[in-house]
Amino acid sequence: MQTEQDHYKILGIVPSANIKEITEAYRKLAFQYHPDRNQNSMEANEKMREINIAYAVLSDPAKRKDFDIPRGYHAITPKFIVGTRVKINAHSSTPFRDHMGMIDREPEKDAFRFWYTVKFDMKGFSTSYRFAEEEITELVEPVKKE
DSSP: OOOHHHHHHHHHOOOOOOOOHHHHHHHHHHHOOOGTTTTTTTHHHHHHEEEEEEHHHSSSSHHHHHHHHHHHHGGSSOOOOOOOOEEEEEEESSSSTTEEEEESSEEEOOOOOOEEEEEEEEEEEEEEEEGGGGGGGEEOOOOOOO
16 A cells, blocks of 8 residues: 655655745756656656656645645644735734735744734725734635725
């Protein structure tokens, strides 16, 4: 029986790697192990197949989450990256509940969760506020300009 391999080890990256680091690692390994560069060797074909599978899982946020949770990686991987448009949940105890903003900088981690700085642009001024991960949801639909 074949055991499932760790996609992070295959690509040579850490579980907290962002999408840019994942893509860079994939491209470097794909260039190195591409069958055309290795006279169609069986080892290169097998390694390339592993690299493609690892990249397919780690580059898709939903597949990555499904891969990370059973292994405990979700606790060390932030849910949002800088530049993600988010909405503050209605149950938040801040005055920004139901407002839309953008993740402004890399998240900070304490023992229990990630903390995000969200920047809000409202009526000609900007302000930032810190939120726990569970207070934020990602915006899927594009935001309409008023």
